[in-house]
Amino acid sequence: MARRGRIGEFELIARYFAPLAKGFAGARGLKSDNAFIVADGRHDLVVKTDTVVSGVHFLADEKPERIAAKALRVCLSDLAAGGAVPFTYQVALSLNTSWTERWIAGFARGLAADQKLYRVALSGGDTTSTPGPTTISITAFGKVARGKGLGRAGARAGDELWVTGTIGDGALGLLAARGGLDSAALERRYRVPQPRTTLGPLLVGIAHATADVSDGLLADAGHIADASRLGLHIERDRVPLSRAARRGVEAKPALWSSVLGGGDDYELVIAVPPRKRAALHAAARSAGVAVTQIGRFAKGEGVRLTIGGREARVTRKGYVHF
DSSP states (O other), X not given: OOOTTOOOHHHHIIIIIGGXXXXXXXXXXXXXXXXXXXXXXXXXXXXXXXXXXXXXXXXXXXXXHHHHHHHHHHHHHHHHHTTOEEEEEEEEEEEETTOOHHHHHHHHHHHHHHHHHHTOEEEEEEEEEXXXXXXXXXXEEEEEETTOOOOSTTOOTTOEEEEESOSSHHHHHHHHHTTSSOOHHHHHHHHSOOOOTTHHHHTTTTOSEEEEOSSOHHHHHHHHHHHTTOEEEEEGGGSOOOHHHHHHHXXXXXXXXXXXXXXXXXXXXXXXXXXGHHHHHHHHHHHTOOEEEEEEEESSOEEEEEEXXXXXXXXXXXXXOO
């Protein structure tokens, strides 16, 4: 819940920053995670900036190689949701005054490894020091066919909601990293996310709308519904879980709240018309990614969750930034 006298992230953006983006179509009213800028006659440049903060988005004692990977990959996940192929990025480092060259060397190694994995290169940035926590901002750039970039808006009544991979591993992995669960597999999923960069570009021409699951399944799927001015029905029984997550919720059903609203999965939620179902399956097979239908969009508003066919009360939709 937001503190008294403060507003939530999306209301803050709508009230104070969206007016500054008026007149620039590529900003899409700041209702998308990415900006779309005309690059040439055939392509749009897709741009995304994201920030991770020590003690908030990664553990303060995390290895610098993993911090670098997470900082870059959360941006690449948004580009994937935009249907873009990434090619370069810039990094701004605000280093706590206790920084060491050994830490920087490890951070650079992490970036170098991911540059090879995702075929991107560094093109600039900034470095400074701060008495506060180490903060890393990355701006990633990708390309998509002109006018074809995907965003949250665009879902239509009757579209199916699909999700990649498994859900809940990120939130349960954070719990494991803090000693609350015994699962190395879940912990790895939290510390080193796997953005769906191969599948994302293949969704162009298939999906009506997309988002990545960073704040929580219910929240991020709900953002598609809100941006598309639709309601959304999600069946919890269909939500795909890893073996480790399944064991966790079977032992402690209260963990379902974290699975559905905890975030940090960096999977994709995808609005797909039924007639494109076969094309989605073909794209997923080509990318080597599992996809699961978990719901449907309809006229109306809000997210409705059912368990065993009965509507359930939602107590936690997603991570709250303020």
